[in-house]
Structure formats: C-alpha cells, structure tokens
Amino acid sequence: MAGGATTPAWLLESEAGAFPIGCSGRRRRGSALEKTLDGLAKVVRQAITSEETAARPGLLQSLDARAKLLSVVALLVAVGLVRHIPVLAGVYLLTLALAAASRIGLWGFVRRVWLFIPVFTGLIVAPAMFSFVTPGEVVLPLGHWFGHEVGLTRQGLTSAGLIVCRVATSISLVVLLTLTTSWPRLLSALRTLFVPRLLVLVLGMAYRYLFVLLDSISEMVIARRARTIAAGRNGRGARAAAGFSGGALFGKAHALSEEIHQAMLARGFRGEARTLERARLRALDGIWLLACLALAVLVVGGDRALGL
Amino acid sequence: MHIPDGYLSPATCAVTGAAMVPVIGTACARVKRVVKDRHAPLLALGAAYSFLVMMFNIPIPDGTTAHAVGAVLIAVLLGPWAAVVCVSVALVIQALFFGDGGVLALGANALNMAFVMPFVGYGVYRLAAGNTSLTSRRRALAAGIGGYVGLNAAALCAAIELGLQPTLFHSANGTPLYAPFHLAQTIPTMALAHLTIAGAAEFILTLGVVAYLQRANLPLLRINHPGVVDTDEELAPTRRLPALRWALIGIATMIILSPLGLLAPGGAYGEDAPIDLNPHSYGLSAIPGGLQHYNGFWKHTLLADYGFASGRHASLGYVLSAALGALAVGAAILLFVAVGRAVARRRPDVQTG
Amino acid sequence: MSTEPLLSAEGLCYSYLERFAALADVSLEVQRGERLALLGANGCGKSTLLKILAGLIFPDRGSYRAFGEEVSEPKIEDEQFSRGFRARVGFVFQNSDAQVFSPTVREEIAFGPLQLGLAPGEIEERMNDVVALLEIGELIERAPYQLSAGQKKRVAIASVLVMNPELLLLDEPTAGLDPRSRHWLLELMGELGAAGKTIVFATHELEQLEWVADRCLVLSEAHRLLAEGAPSEILSDRELLLRANLIHEHTHQRGALLHSHPHERGHHG
Numbered sequence: 034m035a036g037g038a039t040t041p042a043w044l045l046e047s048e049a050g051a052f053p054i055g056c057s058g059r060r061r062r063g064s065a066l067e068k069t070l071d072g073l074a075k076v077v078r079q080a081i082t083s084e085e086t087a088a089r090p091g092l093l094q095s096l097d098a099r100a101k102l103l104s105v106v107a108l109l110v111a112v113g114l115v116r117h118i119p120v121l122a123g124v125y126l127l128t129l130a131l132a133a134a135s136r137i138g139l140w141g142f143v144r145r146v147w148l149f150i151p152v153f154t155g156l157i158v159a160p161a162m163f164s165f166v167t168p169g170e171v172v173l174p175l176g177h178w179f180g181h182e183v184g185l186t187r188q189g190l191t192s193a194g195l196i197v198c199r200v201a202t203s204i205s206l207v208v209l210l211t212l213t214t215s216w217p218r219l220l221s222a223l224r225t226l227f228v229p230r231l232l233v234l235v236l237g238m239a240y241r242y243l244f245v246l247l248d249s250i251s252e253m254v255i256a257r258r259a260r261t262i263a264a265g266r267n268g269r270g271a272r273a274a275a276g277f278s279g280g281a282l283f284g285k286a287h288a289l290s291e292e293i294h295q296a297m298l299a300r301g302f303r304g305e306a307r308t309l310e311r312a313r314l315r316a317l318d319g320i321w322l323l324a325c326l327a328l329a330v331l332v333v334g335g336d337r338a339l340g341l
Numbered sequence: 342m343h344i345p346d347g348y349l350s351p352a353t354c355a356v357t358g359a360a361m362v363p364v365i366g367t368a369c370a371r372v373k374r375v376v377k378d379r380h381a382p383l384l385a386l387g388a389a390y391s392f393l394v395m396m397f398n399i400p401i402p403d404g405t406t407a408h409a410v411g412a413v414l415i416a417v418l419l420g421p422w423a424a425v426v427c428v429s430v431a432l433v434i435q436a437l438f439f440g441d442g443g444v445l446a447l448g449a450n451a452l453n454m455a456f457v458m459p460f461v462g463y464g465v466y467r468l469a470a471g472n473t474s475l476t477s478r479r480r481a482l483a484a485g486i487g488g489y490v491g492l493n494a495a496a497l498c499a500a501i502e503l504g505l506q507p508t509l510f511h512s513a514n515g516t517p518l519y520a521p522f523h524l525a526q527t528i529p530t531m532a533l534a535h536l537t538i539a540g541a542a543e544f545i546l547t548l549g550v551v552a553y554l555q556r557a558n559l560p561l562l563r564i565n566h567p568g569v570v571d572t573d574e575e576l577a578p579t580r581r582l583p584a585l586r587w588a589l590i591g592i593a594t595m596i597i598l599s600p601l602g603l604l605a606p607g608g609a610y611g612e613d614a615p616i617d618l619n620p621h622s623y624g625l626s627a628i629p630g631g632l633q634h635y636n637g638f639w640k641h642t643l644l645a646d647y648g649f650a651s652g653r654h655a656s657l658g659y660v661l662s663a664a665l666g667a668l669a670v671g672a673a674i675l676l677f678v679a680v681g682r683a684v685a686r687r688r689p690d691v692q693t694g
Numbered sequence: 695m696s697t698e699p700l701l702s703a704e705g706l707c708y709s710y711l712e713r714f715a716a717l718a719d720v721s722l723e724v725q726r727g728e729r730l731a732l733l734g735a736n737g738c739g740k741s742t743l744l745k746i747l748a749g750l751i752f753p754d755r756g757s758y759r760a761f762g763e764e765v766s767e768p769k770i771e772d773e774q775f776s777r778g779f780r781a782r783v784g785f786v787f788q789n790s791d792a793q794v795f796s797p798t799v800r801e802e803i804a805f806g807p808l809q810l811g812l813a814p815g816e817i818e819e820r821m822n823d824v825v826a827l828l829e830i831g832e833l834i835e836r837a838p839y840q841l842s843a844g845q846k847k848r849v850a851i852a853s854v855l856v857m858n859p860e861l862l863l864l865d866e867p868t869a870g871l872d873p874r875s876r877h878w879l880l881e882l883m884g885e886l887g888a889a890g891k892t893i894v895f896a897t898h899e900l901e902q903l904e905w906v907a908d909r910c911l912v913l914s915e916a917h918r919l920l921a922e923g924a925p926s927e928i929l930s931d932r933e934l935l936l937r938a939n940l941i942h943e944h945t946h947q948r949g950a951l952l953h954s955h956p957h958e959r960g961h962h963g
C-alpha cells in the first residue's frame with residue numbers, strides 16, 4: 034500500500050462544480066422499503082424489551098413464569114369459549130385491574146392492546162353487521178331490496194361486538210404476561226413445560242440475534258443511502274436491492290451462525306444444551322394457578338348459564 | 342396472514358395445534374439427526390431472518406401492508422424441516438411480543454406458514470428446478486415460483502380456517518361466534534391480497550436472494566443441494582423429469598385451486614359484492630367506495646345465487662363445500678408431505694459442510 | 695514426559711473450501727506456562743491457527759498434539775476426550791457477538807460449566823468469583839444486546855475463565871476496545887500469565903508486546919511461518935516487521951514503544 038500505487042489525479046481534485054449543493058426544490062422521498070427498514074429497528078426494540086416493566090415490584094411480577102404462562106393459556110381458552118359480550122367485558126376489566134396491580138401504566142396498556150389489532154378487527158368485521166353477510170333479525174333497517182329487508186342485524190352486531198371484545202381481551206392477557214415476565218424467565222418456563230428443548234434453545238438464540246441482524250440491516254440501509262444519489266427511480270431500485278440485501282443478510286447470518294456454533298463447541302456443547310435450574314414453584318404460584326383455573330371454569334360456566 | 346386470538350374457536354385451535362405437535366416433533370428430530378449439533382445457531386439465525394422478513398411490510402395500494410414469510414427461501418437453503426422450526430420460532434416471538442398472531446392460534450398460524458408453506462413451496466421448487474445446475478436461471482426462478490405458490494397455499498389454508506368459523510360455530514339464533522365471514526368471502530379476499538402483492542413480494546424475495554447467492558455465495562446454496570453441479574457446462578446429459586412428477590404437480594395445483602372454483606362461482610374476486618372483499622388481515626382496510634356504491638345492483642343476483650336469505654340451505658351448502666375444501670387441502674398436504682419425504686430421504690435437510 | 699511441550703503442531707496446512715489457503719506448512723510448540731503472541735497482518739491465518747489449536751477446525755495436512763494426546767476430528771467426537779479437552783482449552787473469539795449467545799449474562803457465564811457437568815453449587819461459587827474478578831456484577835441479569843463492546847468482551851472472557859482452562863486462546867483480544875478496556879485486558883493477561891496459565895493470542899498490534907508475551911511467532915501474508923523469537927528480537931527487526939506487514943515504512947520506533955505519523959505527501963516521490 035505504502036509507496037506502491039500513486040493516488041489518481043481525479044481523486045485529488047474537488048468536484049464542487051459538477052454537483053451543486055444548493056436546493057433545487059426536487060425532493061427525493063425515501064422509498065417505502067427504506068422507510069420500513071428504518072422504523073423497523075425502533076419498533077422491534079420497543080416491542081420486545083419488557084425488562085423495565087418486568088423489573089417493577091408488582092403482583093404479576095412476583096409470580097413464577099410457569100404459573101403465569103399456564104394461567105394465561107387457561108384464561109385464553111375460557112375467553113375463547115365465552116359467548117356473551119358482558120362476560121368478556123368483565124374479563125377485560127379484570128385484566129385492567131391486574132395491570133394496575135402490576136404497576137403497568139393503564140393508558141399505555143390500553144393503547145398497546147387496542148392499537149392495532151382490535152381496532153383493525155373492528156374495521157374488518159364491520160361488513161359482517163349487515164344482513165347480507167349475517168342474516169337475521171334486522172334491528173336497524175336501511176331499506177328493502179326485492180322484498181327483503183336489509184340493514185344491520187342483531188346477529189351481525191352481536192357477532193362483531195363479540196369478536197372485537199374477544200380479540201382485545203385475549204391480547205390484553207398476552208400483553209400482561211409479556212410485560213411482567215422477562216424473556217429469559219419466559220424461556221425457562223417454556224423449557225420446563227411442554228416445548229421441545231431444541232425449540233427453546235433456538236427461540237432464545239433467535240431473539241438474541243434478532244438485534245444483531247437488525248443492526249446489520251440498519252448499517253446496510255445507511256450505507257445504501259449514503260451512496261444513493263439519483264432521484265426518481267427509488268421504488269424499483271430499492272426492490273432490486275432488497276433481493277441483494279436479503280441475500281447478503283442471509284450470508285452474514287450464516288457466517289455468524291458458524292462462529293456461534295464454534296463458540297458453543299469450545300465451551301463443551303455437545304448437542305444437548307444444559308441450562309441453569311430455575312426456582313421451584315412456591316405456594317403462592319400454586320394458589321395463583323388454581324385461582325386462575327377456577328376463574329376460567331367460572332367464566333365459562335357463568336357464560337353458559339346466560340344461555341347458548 | 343397472522344390470525345390473532347379470538348378469530349378462531351378454541352376447537353379449531355386445538356385441532357390445528359394437535360396437527361402441529363407431530364410436525365414440530367418430527368422437524369426437531371430430523372433437523373437434529375441430520376445436522377448433528379450445529380443446528381441451533383443455524384436455525385436461530387434462520388428464525389431471526391424469517392421474523393425480519395415478516396416485519397418487512399410492503400405497502401399495498403390501499404395504505405395497509407402485506408408481507409412475505411421467507412419460509413420457502415429457508416426451505417430452499419436449509420431444507421423444509423429446518424423451515425418448519427425457523428418459521429415456528431419466529432411466529433412464537435411475534436405472538437408473544439406483538440400480538441401479531443395469537444397464542445392459542447399459534448397452531449393454526451404455524452400450520453399455514455411453517456408447515457404448508459415450506460412444503461408446498463419446496464415441492465414446487467424441486468419440481469420446477471428439475472435437474473438444473475446450481476447457478477442456472479431456471480433454479481432461481483423455480484425458487485421464486487415456489488415462494489409464490491407456497492405463500493398462496495398458506496393464505497388459502499388461513500382462508501379456509503377462517504371461513505369455516507361462521508358455519509361451524511354460531512349460536513342458536515345464527516350469530517357467528519368467531520370470524521364472521523364465510524368461505525365464499527374469505528377465500529377470494531385472501532387470494533386477492535396474496536396472489537398479487539404479498540405473492541409478488543415473496544416471489545421477489547425468494548428469487549432475488551437465490552439469484553444473489555448464485556453469484557455471491559455459492560457455498561451457502563450447496564448446504565441443501567449436495568450433488569448438484571455448479572454450472573450448466575458440468576451438467577451430465579439431461580435426465581428428463583419423469584412424466585409422473587409433472588402429472589403430480591398438475592394434480593396438486595388443481596387440488597389447491599379447486600376450492601376457489603367451487604366456492605366462488607359468481608365470478609372474479611370482489612365482483613359480486615363488496616362484502617366479498619373481506620378486507621381481512623392483509624387485505625384491504627376499507628372497501629373501495631365505488632364498489633360499495635354499486636353494490637345494490639348486484640345484490641339480487643347474489644341472493645339468488647347463494648340463497649343467503651334462506652339460512653338453512655346456505656348453511657348446508659357451505660358445510661358441504663367446506664368439507665370438500667378441507668378434504669382437498671388435506672389431500673394436497675398429504676401429497677406434498679409424501680413428495681417432501683421422498684425428496685428428503687434422498688437429500689438430507691441440512692448437510693454438515 | 696515432563697519435557698513434552700503442552701502443544702505441538704507439525705506441518706499444519708489448511709484451506710477454506712479447498713481453494714483459499716489459510717495456513718501453509720506451519721509448525722509450532724508451546725511450553726506450559728508460556729505466553730505466546732501470534733503476529734501477522736489481517737488474513738494471514740492467525741485465527742485459523744487458533745481455531746485448529748482449539749480443536750474447532752482440523753488441518754488438511756499435518757498433526758497436532760495437545761496435553762500429550764493427538765487431537766483429531768474422530769477423537770474429539772469421543773465424549774471423555776472432548777470433555778477433557780474443552781475443559782482445558784478456553785477460546786475468546788474476536789467477535790464477542792458470536793461468543794455471547796445466551797439470553798442473559800448469568801446464563802452465558804454458566805453455559806460452559808453446565809456443559810461440563812459441574813455441580814450447581816460449584817458453578818454458583820465460580821460464577822461469583824469470576825464476576826468479581828471482571829467487575830461485571832451489575833451486568834449479571836442484563837441481555838447481551840444491552841452491553842457495550844467492552845462489556846461484551848468482559849462477559850466473553852468471564853464465560854471462558856469460569857471453566858478454569860489451562861490454556862487460553864485469544865483472537866485479537868484488544869481489537870475494537872477503547873484505551874481503558876485495552877489496558878485492563880492487557881493487565882489481566884499479565885496476571886493470568888503470572889498465575890501459570892498458558893496463553894496464546896493473535897494480534898497485529900505491537901504496543902506493550904514485550905510486556906504480555908514471552909515469545910512471538912510471525913506469520914507472513916503467504917500464510918507461512920516467517921520468524922520466531924523473543925518480543926525484543928522481533929520488534930527490533932524492522933525489515934521483518936515490514937515484510938510481515940505489521941508496520942509501514944513511516945512507522946517510527948523508540949525503544950519498544952512504537953508510534954507512527956500519517957503518510958504526508960511530498961516527502962516521498
């Protein structure tokens with residue numbers, strides 16, 4: 034390097050004249066792809082970091098992850114079986130109470146749950162309120178068509194209400210679990226329950242390397258943006274680049290996986306990872322689990338008592 | 342395509358979950374046996390990759406987004422069983438942290454995206470790639486087509502699972518208890534979104550990555566393609582694919598597509614009524630105003646066609662067609678598993694290089 | 695028996711994908727308690743050599759003996775041998791991201807001892823000691839992605855030291871670290887050496903070499919062994935360092951401390 038090649042003359046000259054730096058008024062809007070990539074890292078980081086809330090002293094935080102996981106599944110099944118909106122509303126209020134007892138900000142909790150899926154669900158099922166999707170007793174007639182009364186039906190309205198409430202309550206339960214349980218605890222809970230060990234090992238590592246890959250993506254986007262000058266053909270160019278970036282990313286991921294494998298081997302890994310033993314279940318965890326199971330039975334029983 | 346909790350009845354979740362248990366078990370066992378102990382990091386990176394691909398939203402005209410899955414790409418690079426593990430893991434992370442796809446619905450989502458998609462896509466890829474060299478254009482194109490077909494097969498399964506809900510689960514007065522749209526509405530809507538935008542995204546992703554690796558990182562492609570020569574020049578005198586294979590792919594395609602023809606006799610997607618455009622999941626967030634406006638004109642024919650007004654008749658028809666659709670999909674899955682098994686028996690999923 | 699070196703390798707050759715040579719006929723011996731530096735420019739085969747010494751990859755040709763036993767691929771498949779070998783050899787990777795793969799720092803440090811089958815009580819004890827030694831007590835429940843490069847390196851080293859290996863292999867240990875972390879790491883390597891650990895490390899940084907190494911091997915860019923000797927000998931051989939691409943012609947040398955100034959145009963033709 035030193036002394037061998039001489040620097041080409043053009044590299045030593047300024048090209049100030051060729052590319053004026055003032056604004057021309059023509060703005061290149063970053064392609065949708067780039068914007069998506071850009072926001073991605075932030076969103077993922079926010080969504081999957083629960084350390085802060087999981088470390089707060091609260092009701093759910095004090096419980097064992099296994100007990101929490103099983104109780105959430107039991108309640109999810111109960112919520113799935115419920116057929117009356119008031120019962121669902123009751124369970125939803127209970128999730129709010131649990132959030133408050135676990136020192137989770139209620140406004141943030143409600144926002145996180147309702148945006149985006151239940152609201153989206155509401156939009157999606159809106160057409161189902163009309164008689165032409167869900168036939169039945171028309172409660173809000175909108176007119177007649179060839180002898181049939183059309184409009185909003187009781188069945189349609191109930192159905193739409195049911196699904197929105199059920200979706201929101203289900204998501205609330207899952208969010209309660211993830212907000213109050215750190216990821217490593219959740220992983221070891223899965224390990225001690227019914228999930229294959231390989232799957233849990235992969236799950237833990239996938240989560241870990243998500244961040245490494247995200248950093249790689251951000252770097253690639255920044256590098257690409259730094260070299261992109263031409264305006265106009267952003268869409269196609271970006272999409273073509275997606276294939277290449279995707280390929281390069283997979284190459285990086287693969288090379289990294291080889292190194293990780295060697296790092297594991299070097300520390301005695303022989304195909305079956307042994308892990309730290311976790312804390313034993315305490316009486317409180319057992320009581321909690323039993324209470325949740327009883328609640329689930331109660332909810333379904335009460336719902337059936339209201340009629341089918 | 343992620344189905345949240347609440348859209349499917351617990352019974353549906355239980356059935357699909359039960360179906361996935363042996364699949365996951367087999368996948369773990371096969372991946373373990375074939376790749377010795379280096380599987381974990383490789384699969385973890387595959388899962389992280391699939392997760393990112395699914396986050397990779399591509400805007401569709403109406404302002405919402407559709408996404409690719411990457412399952413077929415992983416199947417092409419690491420084998421279909423590895424894809425089962427990778428996509429399942431990505432789905433678990435999404436279900437827990439994004440509410441994107443439910444926890445109870447994990448079985449259904451995994452069945453669609455982590456099982457049907459990689460196997461259908463990989464089968465199509467193997468058949469379309471045939472006896473070509475590793476760097477041939479046809480192989481890259483085959484991967485793209487595999488991605489496209491795989492994604493649409495997954496979308497079809499999701500549409501069937503959703504479309505069965507109002508028929509199978511409703512209260513005494515006819516109130517749908519879960520997802521309220523019927524097969525005749527869910528299938529065209531899912532098809533519309535996935536045959537176009539999401540399918541194209543999956544096609545571009547799978548083809549683009551394979552084409553890139555053909556030029557830049559051939560060793561990565563060799564992992565799952567032992568014995569495939571690098572360039573066309575090295576190719577031995579061509580051994581044509583047995584006609585039987587082509588017949589099988591034809592039949593499989595017809596089986597996959599038949600519910601569409603069976604259940605949407607009115608015409609092309611969304612032509613009948615705006616409600617046919619169930620803007621579900623990654624479809625459209627609102628029904629285009631024009632369609633809504635002109636809806637009335639078609640309603641009479643629609644009612645006549647389907648007999649919506651007389652609940653019993655319609656319900657009977659739907660049960661029948663739903664059963665047929667389920668049977669067809671079951672047959673297709675069996676077929677592709679058989680093809681996949683035959684393929685996997687000859688070529689290990691992921692080879693220690 | 696007592697005269698046999700801890701490690702001895704004879705005529706090692708290795709190439710990636712049967713095409714790209716990484717090592718060509720390299721032989722070396724490492725004595726017990728020795729601190730050996732592998733010097734060479736980027737891509738000269740230092741990492742490959744370390745990985746062969748760690749039993750992670752195996753040479754195409756040549757033989758390698760460690761702890762009085764032949765190390766080969768079939769042998770490492772043997773459960774007892776593999777356990778004994780992995781317990782004796784610690785490897786600190788250049789890329790801490792590859793090495794720190796567990797969900798939390800605690801699990802990361804416990805990983806090695808758990809694979810070796812140590813008792814939980816002993817693991818706990820060792821973990822506490824190593825955490826105190828490396829001053830990472832406040833990181834113990836954190837996830838790796840929340841750590842800085844220097845913290846990740848400490849965790850990586852802790853996860854290796856907790857296994858109490860006889861032989862420590864470090865690949866570019868100070869690369870990418872800030873000056874304070876660098877200094878800390880070099881001191882730690884000095885302490886470990888004084889405690890009787892055998893240390894083999896790869897580097898292309900010549901500062902403080904005399905302090906951390908007893909002996910140096912220089913690898914050429916042709917992946918061959920170029921020279922061997924005490925740090926002072928190697929560092930005073932300017933011609934050799936130039937040939938190995940460890941310094942450039944504008945590097946000035948004052949005693950053992952090297953420093954350089956930027957290449958100014960005009961001084962040379």
